[in-house]
Amino acid sequence: MRGALPRIASFLIAACAGTASALPTFNEVRADFRPSDTLILSREGEVLQRLRTDATVRRGQWVPLADVSPALRQALVLSEDKRFYEHSGVDWRAASAAAWGNLWNQRTRGASTITMQLAGLLDGDWRQGPGGRTVVQKLGQTVAAQVLDRRWRKDQILEAYLNLVPFRSELVGIDALSRTLFGKAAHGLDDREAAVAAALVRAPNARPALVAQRACGVLRDMQQRPHAPAARVDCDALDLFATAALQRRAFDASEGVAPHFARYLLRQQFKDGAAMPERVPTTLRAPLQRFAAQTLQQHLRELRGRNVEDGAVLVLDNATGAVLAWVGSSGQLSQASEVDAVLALRQPGSTLKPFLYAHAIAERRLTAASLVEDSPAQITTASGLYIPQNYDRQFKGWVSVRTALAASLNVPAVRTLVMVTPDAFHRQLVAAGLPLRESGDYFGYSLALGSPEVPLLHLTNAYRTLANGGRLSPVALQEAAKPRFTPALDARAAFIVGDILSDGNARARTFGTDSVLATRFWTAVKTGTSKDMRDNWAVGWSERYTVGVWVGNASGAAMHDVSGTSGAAPIWSALMGFLHARAPSRAPKAPAGLVQAAVRFGAVAAEGAAAPQPLEAARQEWFTAGTEQAVFAIDSGAASAYWQSARGQNDSKSFAARITSPASGTVIALDPDIPPTRQRLQFTATGEGLRWRMDGKPLGQGARVAWLPWPGRHVVQIVNARGQVLDEVRIEVRGAGAVTPPPPPRRN
Known part of the structure; x- marks a missing residue:
């Protein structure tokens, strides 16, 4: 032993x-x-975000x-x-x-x-x-x-x-x-x-x-x-x-200036249980990321009192698709700061119009100088009449495509979509990288005004496609090899649309000549506002960068009197100024197949004018080769009829008293993309001394009155001074009605 x-x-x-x-x-x-x-690093090697990835x-x-x-x-x-x-x-x-x-x-x-x-x-x-x-x-x-x-x-x-x-x-x-x-x-x-x-x-x-x-x-x-x-x-x-x-818990699970980007990056790059590295290099620029977050918060504080608390910013490098800044929320200002608004689905409003006009130009249906009609329109659909309106409740008459797009006019966009068809436009949007779940027929003509829901990430990258001459490539979260581009838009049409969106004179009809959208260097930009003022956008590009900004409320609540120029545009302008503080931005060179030619426009005798005036000033205009022409005009008879129709004027002495619009039996579908309080229906009639009744109650006087639509079936009558009924029509309104007086007109 x-x-x-x-x-x-x-x-x-x-x-x-x-x-x-x-x-x-x-x-x-x-x-x-x-x-x-896991530490998320900027391209300079600076820690931008610390994110907990091991819960054990x-x-x-x-x-x-x-x-x-x-x-x-x-x-x-x-x-x-x-x-x-x-x-x-x-x-x-x-x-x-x-x-x-x-x-x-x-x-x-x-x-x-x-x-x-x-x-x-x-x-x-x-x-x-x-x-x-x-x-x-x-x-x-x-x-x-x-x-x-x-x-x-x-x-x-x-x-x-x-x-x-x-x-x-x-x-x-x-x-x-x-x-x-x-x-x-x-x-x-x-x-x-x-x-x-x-x-x-x-x-x-x-x-x-x-x-x-x-x-x-x-x-x-x-x-x-x-x-x-x-x-x-x-x-x-x-x-x-x-x-x-021993009671403190000061070590937060996540800390830094890029929390939403960090989570998205780790979900994309390390799927299926892959081991998380200690440090992850990214394409973000640390100074730009901080400036974007600070600018967003500062501007939203300035908008305090207008019921807006959320926002998002995305900055992309045009050449590589690298994400240079990604701000998913307003942080402490938001009640839903964990929601990443860069990825959230929101209605883009008028920011889809550039792709619509690019498609029409590519198909040679329109040119930048083609005349389109900005006048009251009633478009027959399966569910009734679609009656688009402009936000300022005014119509500009005959305008060129350049003016219609730059000034963001709604009615010409809907008329263009009627020409292009919703299905064709839907295919164009999908080709540009926008993930639309429903078909073009599902959205109908409201597709021209941005009725589908898209995330800021894809919308900004679609604008980057315009900046790259119609070529699409995915965004990059980390440094990668040379991006692979695929054609998504006609290069000539993309150039013309960019030239229009950079034209301060063309946008002056809506935004004025001294707009926040104007920069001291070359940029192209478009704003947008969705129905009920729930979403506000400014998306545009320079020679090197594409910047997208969204402001609104994560809850979907409407903002109060916030437009494209007062909501997202100031943030977009500040970011562009930061990016080009020392770097120039030059206008792009025209691709092959484009020609520039002098154009002039025919004259129209407008109301109150001493003599006929040109529809627009003569200028140099870009055309796809073979579509150029020197003069753009409309028939004088059609012009006269238009000006009377647009202003509700009729020769009452030539016709018996009758209601000329709308026709009896009309079904009005309220526009889902315009706040209900701004969708006044215009009634017009011929005759003198007319008085209007709606369902037996007084409505107004004169040859033209406006009515705030309310769902239901209604009887509209005109009567004379003795109360005799001269004419009547029966109409039906479908959709949600408004219960508050309309706010003052605003610009988009």
């Missing part, structure tokens, strides 16, 4: 030595370390020993291993004292050194279980500690231990502990904080009073070190401090 024990001991030591020899190197441990958070543990970044405060290093050695720098991994003197104390049932500190504890952290075989370590585990831990001490330097042992040791609850490592309990980095810990941290190593989940008691002892030992300033340790104050610190 005596001979068997030494053989068993020798076998156990050999087995433990074999396992210990497989311990990793310091560099291997450092390389295998995975924080519970809270582990910060690896902290080099040089970045750990001297106070903490000393507190840990004094608390856990006073002869750390003297022994060779095992403190035999402490082990003997512990064994002697156990023999006499005396309480001792224990003999486990920092190196032995690190061995247990590196190899689960030596880790202490609920019932303590077995003899084999203790023996193996002892051998492993000596192997570690021979292979690793003391500073490496201490550094690895500080980064791997569990402190409290889910907190592992000094970075997570110092940021959570003390709200600072590990290099800033003072003596008191270091003492609390060292006390937690011994008893991670102890009650605050016990932690404070042990921390007080550590702090006394620290103040007895050579050259330490003499001071009395106030254990009562330390108790209060430790109790408060």
Whole structure:
């Protein structure tokens, strides 16, 4: 039996030595370390966002020993291993004292050194279980500690231990502990904080009073070190401090200026359970990202009182598709700050019009100088009459396509869609990268005014397609190879549309000559507002960048008197100014197949004019080769009839008193893209001294009256001064009605 024990001991030591020899190197441990958070880096290498990606543990970044405060290093050695720098991994003197104390049932500190504890952290075989370590585990831990001490330097042992040791609850490592309990980095810990941290190593989940008691002892030992300033340790104050610190949770799960981008990037790049890297480089520009977030918040504060609290910004590089800035919400100003408005589906309003006119120009149905009619229109649909209106409730008459698009006129856009067909336009939008779920027939003619829902991400990239001459490529979240472009729009039509959207004179009919959309360098831009003022947009591009901005409410609530020029446009303009503070932006060169020719427009005798006036001023205009012409005019008879119709004027002496519009039996479908309070229906009649009745109640007087539509069946009559009914029509209104007076006219 005596001979068997030494053989068993020798076998156990050999087995433990074999396992210990497989311990990793310091560099291997450092390389295998995975924080519970992932750092999102800008292209400059700056941390933009820290995002928690491991919910099982809270582990910060690896902290080099040089970045750990001297106070903490000393507190840990004094608390856990006073002869750390003297022994060779095992403190035999402490082990003997512990064994002697156990023999006499005396309480001792224990003999486990920092190196032995690190061995247990590196190899689960030596880790202490609920019932303590077995003899084999203790023996193996002892051998492993000596192997570690021979292979690793003391500073490496201490550094690895500080980064791997569990402190409290889910907190592992000094970075997570110092940021959570003390709200600072590990290099800033003072003596008191270091003492609390060292006390937690011994008893991670102890009650605050016990932690404070042990921390007080550590702090006394620290103040007895050579050259330490003499001071009395106030254990009562330390108790209060430790109790408060153990209740803190200062280490937020996510922190930075790009939370929505970070989450989207990780979802896209690391699917199917792929391991999350410690650091992820991106295409974001740190200064631009900060400026975009600050500008959005500042402008929304200026709009306070107009019921608008949310917004989003996206900036793309035209050449590569790289995302340079991504702001998904207004942060603290929002009640739904977690919602990423860059990805949210919203109605784009008039921002779809450039693609409509580009399609019509590509098919040679229109040119930039073609005349389109901005007048009252009643378009027959399966559900009734579609009656589009302009937001300012005014009609401009005959205008060129250039004016219709730049001034964002609704009726000409709907007339163009009638020409193109909703299905054809739907196919064009899908080709430009807009993910429309329903067909063109589903949206009908409201498609011209932006009735589908699209995310800012895809809408901005579609505008980037216009900037790239009709070529589409995906956006890039990380630096990648040269993008692969596919044709999505006719290059000539894309150039003409861009030229129109950069023309300040053309947009003056709606936005004026001194608009926030005007920049001191070349840009092309379009605004849009959806129904009930729920969404407001400004999307445009320069030579190098495409910028998209949305403002509104994540809840879908309507804004109060916020238009394209007061809502999103100022943010868009500020971003463009930042991007081109030192970089020029030149107009693009015309692609092959375009010609520029002089055009002039015919004259029309407008109401109140002394002589016929040209519809628009003569100018140089771009044409697809073969579509150019020198003069654009309309028949004089048609023009006269138009001006009378547009203003509700008729020669009452030539006709008997009758209602000329709408026709009896008309079904009016309220426009889903225009606030109901702005959809007044115009009644016109011939005759003199007319009085109008709606369902037997007075409505107005004269040859023309406006009525705020209300759902239901209605009888409209005109009567003379004696109350005799001269004519009547029966109409039906379908859709939601308005219950409040219409607000003042606004511009889009």
